[in-house]
Amino acid sequence: MTNNREETMTATVDSGETVGVAVVPAVTQDVAGMTSAERARMPLTLDVVKAAAEQHGVCVRPVLGEVVDLDTGEVRMVGVRCNSTVASKCPACADRNRRSRMAQCREGWHLDHEPVAERETATSDQIELVTYRSDLTAEYRQAQGEQDAEQVEDLREAIREADSDLRREGVRGNLPNVDRPAAPAPVRSTRRRQDSPNLPRRKVAKTTVGREFAGKYRPSTFVTVTLDSYGKVRTDGTPADPATYDYRRAARDAVHFASLVDRWWQNLRRVVGWDVQYFGTVEPQKRITPHAHFAVRGSIPHAVVRQVTAATYLQVWWPNHDEIKYSGDRMPVWDMCAKGFVDPITNVPLTPWADAVSDLDTPAHVVEFGSQVHSKGILGGTEEAGRHIGYLTKYLVKSISEVVAVDDSARVSEHADRLAAELAITPCSERCAVWLLYGVAPKGTNSRMTPGRCRSKAHRRETLGLPGRRVLVSRRWSGKTLAEHKSDRATFVREALAAAGIAKPEGTDRTRLMWAPVQAGDPHAPSRAELLMQMISQRLKWRAEYDQAQAVLAALPRPAPDEGLNLSATHREAA
Numbered sequence: 183m184t185n186n187r188e189e190t191m192t193a194t195v196d197s198g199e200t201v202g203v204a205v206v207p208a209v210t211q212d213v214a215g216m217t218s219a220e221r222a223r224m225p226l227t228l229d230v231v232k233a234a235a236e237q238h239g240v241c242v243r244p245v246l247g248e249v250v251d252l253d254t255g256e257v258r259m260v261g262v263r264c265n266s267t268v269a270s271k272c273p274a275c276a277d278r279n280r281r282s283r284m285a286q287c288r289e290g291w292h293l294d295h296e297p298v299a300e301r302e303t304a305t306s307d308q309i310e311l312v313t314y315r316s317d318l319t320a321e322y323r324q325a326q327g328e329q330d331a332e333q334v335e336d337l338r339e340a341i342r343e344a345d346s347d348l349r350r351e352g353v354r355g356n357l358p359n360v361d362r363p364a365a366p367a368p369v370r371s372t373r374r375r376q377d378s379p380n381l382p383r384r385k386v387a388k389t390t391v392g393r394e395f396a397g398k399y400r401p402s403t404f405v406t407v408t409l410d411s412y413g414k415v416r417t418d419g420t421p422a423d424p425a426t427y428d429y430r431r432a433a434r435d436a437v438h439f440a441s442l443v444d445r446w447w448q449n450l451r452r453v454v455g456w457d458v459q460y461f462g463t464v465e466p467q468k469r470i471t472p473h474a475h476f477a478v479r480g481s482i483p484h485a486v487v488r489q490v491t492a493a494t495y496l497q498v499w500w501p502n503h504d505e506i507k508y509s510g511d512r513m514p515v516w517d518m519c520a521k522g523f524v525d526p527i528t529n530v531p532l533t534p535w536a537d538a539v540s541d542l543d544t545p546a547h548v549v550e551f552g553s554q555v556h557s558k559g560i561l562g563g564t565e566e567a568g569r570h571i572g573y574l575t576k577y578l579v580k581s582i583s584e585v586v587a588v589d590d591s592a593r594v595s596e597h598a599d600r601l602a603a604e605l606a607i608t609p610c611s612e613r614c615a616v617w618l619l620y621g622v623a624p625k626g627t628n629s630r631m632t633p634g635r636c637r638s639k640a641h642r643r644e645t646l647g648l649p650g651r652r653v654l655v656s657r658r659w660s661g662k663t664l665a666e667h668k669s670d671r672a673t674f675v676r677e678a679l680a681a682a683g684i685a686k687p688e689g690t691d692r693t694r695l696m697w698a699p700v701q702a703g704d705p706h707a708p709s710r711a712e713l714l715m716q717m718i719s720q721r722l723k724w725r726a727e728y729d730q731a732q733a734v735l736a737a738l739p740r741p742a743p744d745e746g747l748n749l750s751a752t753h754r755e756a757a
Contacts (some may be wrong), residue, residue: 241717242716250696263278282668286655292567296391298392304350322334322360375497383452402560405482408474410550419467421597432470433705448491460659470586470597496549498545498548501533514526598646613626
């Protein structure tokens, strides 16, 4: 028997203020006569609340935090967004992050002015601090020569404080390390390989803005680069012959893909002669090989892009790691006396990293791009530009494994398993614990290492060889960080509300707030369902205020271009 009636539900926020009243139909269902299977199909309260949160764009995995106002002593419990970038974990936060990335890409792509001003000149305080640090360094060297351990430690602490003062004064960049390395790194030849095409080299100018054509057009470029082929593949990306597919080279290329991309940008800037800026995303192809899409500021001929791509390579000067020496029950063990790993049978220490790389004649691996490279000129403000921005950020809300969709078929899943198995035994850095399997003690070897077990994302199944950042942005792209782009969205909303006459209280000085996580079992902590309902109610209130502001602004006379709000189309869309 079902009884329908209408109930009024009132949601409150932390301050106790009523922020919204909604009339919803409440359905009371007699479950006494239902079977256990029928009752099991009924949705749980939390599931319904989470569905409502997703519908209204509210974070479904908020972190409960306790904030104390140091001026008033007020203590509140608030929900902080999880800021996940994966939609399967939190659709609202993932979509918010994607929109911020779209705004970042759009603002920097077709700029007609330099986004970053010239560096400021050094101040007298900064010069005085550098002089003081120079004196400390000289005294530190003298104390080291006299082997005065106590004086050395005191001076080291004074140098740390001087470095902190320099940071506070606004000095950025690396400061010289007073503790020189025990042995210099081996010097490798920088001469280009004989089998690699030569590239013209120009002095790189400081400008980042592309050329203007016909007095009014300033096109930019969209570029896609990918890795080489490792064997013939089917339409679903799986190898036509798994036995001959080069999984080893595929794994190594994926691990070093980010370094190869950095080398590509160095070469491109030297060829074109100006500081090319970019916004790019790294994604896996169907064959689970990484490739990258880039929005490039300025127009670059396709012939130049192809020339740079063909001539770019990366030599990996690592010890040979083609043959595994330790596996199964026979693994290197830590020797307390030798302070390092030794052979479990002979007790002979493994080869230290410095010795393993000291006399290399040939690189252990060479990474190159494939012949498939795509570039296209695009004008700013066009529909095509917006379409390519959407394409760039399309997969940012999905994890690597979701993009590959390894569960689509047994053949795709087997292909991913083969690649993941090869990645598990491919060293990812000079400090990787996988080196122990090849009889080499990596940099920073310690007793906490487990042979063959590296915590880097490069070896995880869910990354499939794309362990680094999914978004690659050059330093002078838009002159703003991602956090500053997000702040612009909040500023847009506040200005829109103020222009519509909707008064909002002044923001609290965040330096006068003390944040702390809520301890487990706190009796005052709301349940997750209650917290989500509070956030939904607050979200509805904000949306109603924003819609009201938009309606008021739409009814006002349109101001002159230089008299209205300083709000770009990017911010209007993002808000």
